[in-house]
Amino acid sequence: MRNLLSITDLSMEEIKELLKEAEYFSKGGIWIPKQQTFAVNMFYEPSTRTKSSFDVAEKKLGIEVIPFDVNFSSVSKGESLYDTVKLFEVIGANITVIRHPKDRYYDSLIGKINIPIINGGDGCGQHPTQSLLDLFTIQQEFGGFKDLQVAIIGDISHSRVARSNKDALSKLGANVVFSGPEEWFDESFLNTGDYVNIDRAVEESDVVMLLRIQNERHHHTSSMSAEEYHLKYGLTLERESRMKRNSIIMHPAPVNRNVEIADELVEAKRSRIFKQMENGVFVRMAVLKQILECGGN
Amino acid sequence: MRNLLSITDLSMEEIKELLKEAEYFSKGGIWIPKQQTFAVNMFYEPSTRTKSSFDVAEKKLGIEVIPFDVNFSSVSKGESLYDTVKLFEVIGANITVIRHPKDRYYDSLIGKINIPIINGGDGCGQHPTQSLLDLFTIQQEFGGFKDLQVAIIGDISHSRVARSNKDALSKLGANVVFSGPEEWFDESFLNTGDYVNIDRAVEESDVVMLLRIQNERHHHTSSMSAEEYHLKYGLTLERESRMKRNSIIMHPAPVNRNVEIADELVEAKRSRIFKQMENGVFVRMAVLKQILECGGN
Amino acid sequence: MRNLLSITDLSMEEIKELLKEAEYFSKGGIWIPKQQTFAVNMFYEPSTRTKSSFDVAEKKLGIEVIPFDVNFSSVSKGESLYDTVKLFEVIGANITVIRHPKDRYYDSLIGKINIPIINGGDGCGQHPTQSLLDLFTIQQEFGGFKDLQVAIIGDISHSRVARSNKDALSKLGANVVFSGPEEWFDESFLNTGDYVNIDRAVEESDVVMLLRIQNERHHHTSSMSAEEYHLKYGLTLERESRMKRNSIIMHPAPVNRNVEIADELVEAKRSRIFKQMENGVFVRMAVLKQILECGGN
CATH class of the missing domain: 3.40.50.1370 (Aspartate/ornithine carbamoyltransferase)
Structure with a gap:
């Protein structure tokens, strides 16, 4: 798995594998990338649950999180999504999580960005x-x-x-x-x-x-x-x-x-309802692990 | 000590014990929780001093800090204090620090939230x-x-x-x-x-x-x-x-x-005045340690 | 080098030394301060590039970053730049990066603040x-x-x-x-x-x-x-x-x-253009290292 953009892209095999990994993490399983790894969680819309869940998942995997605050970024100077993601790629992010109000925002990124993208929600699209x-x-x-x-x-x-x-x-x-x-x-x-x-x-x-x-x-x-x-x-x-x-x-x-x-x-x-949130951390750990193992730059 | 909501709740013995711990940390004393520990500092009102002081105290104790920005959270979608704290509890926070404009905001949390709460200031109440x-x-x-x-x-x-x-x-x-x-x-x-x-x-x-x-x-x-x-x-x-x-x-x-x-x-x-701020880090380390030693979930 | 306020203050020797260090880091070189070190990146103006680049540089050097959000700080209660920087000094920051809209904002700090300052951009002045x-x-x-x-x-x-x-x-x-x-x-x-x-x-x-x-x-x-x-x-x-x-x-x-x-x-x-951004991390690592080696408090 190189990116995770839509659940529809996943085969049944891939889904089952991810659920197996999530179960491993839910039981206290541990996995840490071999070298220092940076993630950036780029949320263009407010979020507590998804964003914090990724924050925790990343820290549990020993991943460094680069802070990003859209309201205090160069986005306010008109910088595009592509330019912003590319920036994080070149300064050292190994993976990015993006939530954006535009449906299929990732179409402007795929094939041009060299780090994996996890879709944290696109407009009325997928999550x-x-x-x-x-x-x-x-x-x-x-x-x-x-x-x-x-x-x-x-x-x-x-x-x-x-x-x-x-x-x-x-x-x-x-x-x-x-x-x-x-x-x-x-x-x-x-x-x-x-x-x-x-x-x-x-x-x-x-x-x-x-x-x-x-x-x-x-x-x-x-x-x-x-x-x-x-x-x-x-x-x-x-x-x-x-x-x-x-x-x-x-x-x-x-x-x-x-x-x-x-x-x-x-x-x-x-x-x-709260069990779902708890499980959110484990499935995100599973996704991060699978992508970093296969697609890390 | 399970929570720290008000200084009035503390016995003279407890206060003295905390001051002793603070002195230990002020002299370079070290204490680290036995396992990976997460804190979330939930500030519903602007703060530099108290928030940053907790940030530093936590990092000095090796505690991971989950970022929380009230203005970019689901609070803007109307999520209640209880639901937000509960969320952090289930995704892995071991302790939370809360500042909130409402007097005794914690009355809606105590007995229902299973992680310790440190009151970082409630309305015109306590600090x-x-x-x-x-x-x-x-x-x-x-x-x-x-x-x-x-x-x-x-x-x-x-x-x-x-x-x-x-x-x-x-x-x-x-x-x-x-x-x-x-x-x-x-x-x-x-x-x-x-x-x-x-x-x-x-x-x-x-x-x-x-x-x-x-x-x-x-x-x-x-x-x-x-x-x-x-x-x-x-x-x-x-x-x-x-x-x-x-x-x-x-x-x-x-x-x-x-x-x-x-x-x-x-x-x-x-x-x-600046000595007080410096000491703020040491007393917060003392409070975090005491609570985590006794009340960690 | 005690602070980095302006490129004009640097001798040719110092510039060459910094470029040499940057090259070292660009090739995967590693340097970590001997003890736990805290930095605070105080951005009074929006920034993605410079701020994130410092964030990554600091984390690559194993430096702890104290979060600072000017819009949710006591700056909104009228706290001055000096008082805010002094606060971070006394609570444990070892170094600070400042971007501020005022030309030569650092004139109000130098000689009074005991931690090194890296100028992240002053008004229409230097960067x-x-x-x-x-x-x-x-x-x-x-x-x-x-x-x-x-x-x-x-x-x-x-x-x-x-x-x-x-x-x-x-x-x-x-x-x-x-x-x-x-x-x-x-x-x-x-x-x-x-x-x-x-x-x-x-x-x-x-x-x-x-x-x-x-x-x-x-x-x-x-x-x-x-x-x-x-x-x-x-x-x-x-x-x-x-x-x-x-x-x-x-x-x-x-x-x-x-x-x-x-x-x-x-x-x-x-x-x-993107190479410049990538290099930004390495020169900032070089600056942080040189200042911490010589000027750390």
Whole structure:
């Protein structure tokens, strides 16, 4: 693996290998690059979870992190993404993690940048390490993916997670359905059978994966209050009581409490929301290791 | 010691033990945790002194510091303090330092967060490591606290330091008096005998502890110019000349030069203002060590 | 060497020694201070290149970097530069790098601060490590400076680099000429013979050093569009084709593509623009080493 841009680029073999490595790290496994290694985490959008998770993963692997603050950089003087990444390449970064508001920002970099790139989220595109941590969390729980039903619920169209998870989960043998406000889905999509209503989704699934209402990305929630969303499409206490016995709740966070999910459920027994974050460190360690072993410059 | 939230929570024994450890570190003493340890310094308000002092203390102890920039975090997406601290707990932080504008912000965390919390200042509440460094500086100077007179001068009501220092110093045997603009004190307080006028405070005290006029927190200084404050309640050159022979000047900084204290006095022979900052690193090393030894998760 | 404030302060001997050290580091040479060493990079103006280059140089030397974010520091409470630097001195910084918008900001520090200062750029004044990396890049290319012609082209008056490079290059035996919009030069200067027109400058020089149009510092470009500047004074593809056979292109970056230089030329075969950045790490390692060996407190 040279870069990690999209979960779709990974073969089933590669995914399984990464999950195996993540498990190794989750059990306290250790791996350190042979020589001093520098990473730079270039976040062009605010982030706590993904950025800090990479910070910790890198430090656990003994990697030096070069600080980067987009708001206090030459980006404010108009420097392009390419020029900025190239700069870090030439001053010694061995690997870079990038989050950027533009879909497929990496198209301007691949083939021209000589250090590996890990996509930390591109616009409304992909977020492959989030997908991997979701897969790892599901595997940890159920031992595999075969015949599991996974419901992804919420704002699918603006979600980096929804499409990439659907692809990967299907490839691994799970059955994925979607739910959420009908008006957020294409008419054509509603008739595919992939769309089910919220109550069926909650009752029949092994994994109820809620997505974040991204108020910072769009405004179509304005017609519906938070309370209304919660009652109609959120995981209320009442809906949770109808979930299958061993089913689990997931959410990429940050959570809008009492919107996508009732406050009391965030840390409920069947919630894996904080477990997902914990697992984020292990899958990122796995990705960093695999890329540095094969693609380091 | 599991957390350090308030100096008031500490017994005399605990304070003495911490000061002893601080002395050990001030003399070049070394202590390193047995395994890789992560700290996160979560400052929700600007700070140079306290934050950098913790950064250095942590690095001197070999602790890895996870970067946190509140303005570029998911706090901007509305994530709560609890959810943010919990995130750092699950991704691997072993200890957290928090400064937050809300009084007793930690009430929402204690009992629910499983890593130790060091309070780096809560609203107009406490700032226990500042108190400890003040105590350490006084002990260094006078060998103890018995029968010392300490005058705390300035904006007592908005000061995190005033109340906690008064508590701790009294417990240790010192006599604490307050001074400053009468209109900043409660009528009832003025008659307790704890309030003395500025000239008496300066002339009779072993420690003249000036507080910062916190223009960022309130507006009641608007009726008085900086020059006027300096002449009426500041440590002018003239007042300093009437201080006791071995008495010292303290100030938590940042100093408003020529307001609380004449510019020339900030680094006067009897000033311990920069010594306090230096000592800040040693008391923070002491606190980190004690907490990690006992409370690490 | 105690501080590095200006390239003008360095003797030819000292410059040569620093370039030798830089070469040592460029070939993988290693040097580590004998004890734990702390640096603080205090950037009062945005920077990616210089700041990150120091960050990497420091980490390669095993130096601990104390984070400093001017926008989230007590500078926002009015704390002066002196008080801030003094703070870092007393809490344990062994060396500081400062970039500040004020010309000769260091005049308020020298003689009062006890740790070495490396000037990372002062207002429109000097930027000595940039000069050193320019010198190093030229030496690497041509083996020396004797009889080389160097053209510095662009906004000389607002450039930290122009004057310091002119001084140093002349001292080392090179011949320096300037070019750019006539209206940006003093009438008197135009007649010194140091000013040549852009086409002659490009055709006759061994080093074509372009300067950045600093839109953030002044407005006199408003009378000329970017396209107009490019055609009249920029390095167009056409002009480049008339450059001498082994001549090179330099630019301190960030580059305004298609203004100072045609987009396609930024990574042309004869461009050393990214090489300069790479060399920046090595000269900064050299400076840090020399100062810490002699001047560490």
